[in-house]
Amino acid sequence: MTQKTLKLSIVALLIMASCTKEDVIEDAIVIDSAQKNPLTTVEIKSKINEALNSKESFNWKESSDYLLWSAIVQGQNIATIGFGISENDFDRSKSVNNKKIQNELIDIILKYEGKSLEKVLISSDEYLNLIDVVIEKQETIIALRKNNYIRYLEPADYRLLNDSNSTEKSESSSGCGYESEALSSADYTTVTPNAKVPWTFYQHNIPSAWNYSTGSGITIGIVDTGVSPNQTLLGSSFNDGQSYGRTVQKYGTYVDSIWPWSTTTDGPNDQCGHGTSMASVAAAPRNDNGVPVGVAYNANLVTYRAASNVVLEGYHEQNGVKNAFTALGNRSDVKIISMSMGHILSVGKIEDGIKYAYSKGKLIFCAGGTSTSFTNFVGVIFPAWMAETVAVTGVMEGTAYQKCDVCHTGSKIDFTVVMQRASSGNKVPVNSYYDNQTDYVGGSSVATATSAGIAALVWSKHPTWTRDQVLTKMRQSANLYPNKNTEYGYGNINVLLAVQ
Structure with a gap:
């Protein structure tokens, strides 16, 4: 090679190197100097509240990269990624x-984080296209x-209502409690064999x-805070009085830990009281103990302790x-799922779980929302606003529709239940956390x-029906059908009409 040729080759290499360097810089992600430090929890909450006040909803998909990153950082740096070739994948x-x-x-994460797989991947869901x-x-x-395969990217442990810097308290203060209360004689009627x-x-x-029907042959799944081990009518005495030949099964999926890698649940037992009340009103036996009976007193029951209280905040x-x-969703015997918990923000992994159960033919009921001092500006809460769920709220006793004093209403509501007395304000009688004790429970939960x-x-009356046929019959038996009200849906169901 001549000296002239060598010089030309070196120049060419320098030009190529220069172009490659410029290309790298051009493709590099540059963070504005003003956004290199994450927002505080107070600043994040302020931006979310702005969206909630203006649109009555907030979705992380609509947030800026900076806001999303800040929320992930403020939530132990944990994120959930839902992926697939489409929204429904x-x-x-x-x-x-x-x-x-x-x-x-994962390769993208490893590239930019500069860490090994075991320090990045917390879990990969067995049934759903999502990773933490x-x-x-x-x-x-x-x-x-x-990336085109991202369905959603969300903070997995950011806490809007329960962050350590907040002076606000979660709804758990009204959702939880082991207390009991004697029932007013005006709030029940005693029927055989001695049930209220x-x-x-x-x-x-x-x-x-x-x-016409007592729920025989149908299994209800309740996703809540579990069931009390001290309430035998929801345990060993589930078949009592005129309730017979049915089963109750209890499970736990909640992990009581701040450590995201923890997988050991704390069992099926209710440590809040809310789940016990919900199980009672849905399916407590028609007992001979002089305490309240449930609506479907011959239905089977499967309960899950899925959370510590009614506000679905936090990773676990x-x-x-x-x-x-x-x-x-994977149980063929379960036809109905009820969840009286929620959040004012959408949660992608819960959406996926609900869509999965819905795809298996389940009829899913969710609470429309119960107000607290800091959520009363919100309409119907998540996940009741989802198309796959049936949203329910509570109303006052009387001929005219009036929401209960803590209940949410809105266009997403499908049905209402009368659950608050006009004169006394008393709610719905239920079995309490302990045997032979009673209580009142209200809101959209009950x-x-x-x-x-x-x-x-x-x-149970129509065991060969599909979910859609059951739901249609319930709508047709409600007193506002066929005109859905913008606040109360189809209104109160006349159950006698629904089972005839």
Whole structure:
């Protein structure tokens, strides 16, 4: 090679190197200097509240990269990624390329995070196209959001209502409690063999409907805080009085730990009280103990302790609910699922779990929302606003529709349940946390569990029906049908009509 040729070759290499360097810089993700430090929890909450006040909803898909990254950082750097070739590509068993897509996304994370797989991947869901990962860098968020296979990318442990800097308290203060209260004689009617029928059941003609159906052969799944081990009518005495030949099964999917890698649940037992009340109103036996009976007193029951309280905040609560829905979705005997818990923000993994159960033919009832001092500006809450769920709320006693004093209403509501007395303000009688004790429970929570029990009566009367046929019959038997009200849906169901 001549000296002249060598010089030309060196120049060419330098030009190529220069171009390659420029290309790398051009493709590099550059973070604005003002966005290199994450927003505080107060600043994040302010931006979310702005969206909630203006649109009554918030979705992480609409947030900026900076806001999303900040929320992930403020939630132990944990993120959930839902992936697939389309919005409805959530079921692993029906997704041909799920492993390839998952590996592609993990490779992006490893590239930008500069860490090994075991320090990045927390879990890969068995049934759903989603993974939980650790992300520290904003560049990783930006790179992932450019990928066409991302269905959603969300904080997995950001707490809007329960963050350590907040002076606000979660709804758990009203959702939980072991207290009991003697029932007013005006709030029940005693029927054979010595069971108390709550006053609200008569508002919907449920006792008359029992002449046609008591829920036999139908299994209700309840996703809540579990069931008390000290309430034998929801345990060893589930078959009592005129309730017979049925089963109750209890499971736990909630992990009581701040450590995301923990997988050991704390069991099926209710440590809140809320789940016990919901199970009672849906399916407590027609007992001879002088305590309240449930709507579908001959239905089977499967309960899940999926969360510690009614506000679905935090990694393990949202994971617990997702896992409960997929487990119930995989059971052929479960036809109805009731969940009287929720959040004012959407949660992608819970959406996936609900869609999975819905795809298996389940009829899913969710609470429309019960107000607290900091959620009363919100309409129907998540996941009741989903198309796959039936949203229920509570109303006052009387001929005119008036929501209960803590209940949410809105266009997503499908049904209402009368659950608050006009004069005394008393709610629905239920069995309490301990044997032979009673209590009152209200809000959209009890309305939801009541509706699940009603659905069991209808389905038991027509065991060959599909979910859609049952739901259509319930709508046709409601007193506002066929004109759906913008706040109260189809209104109160006449259960006697529904089972005839």
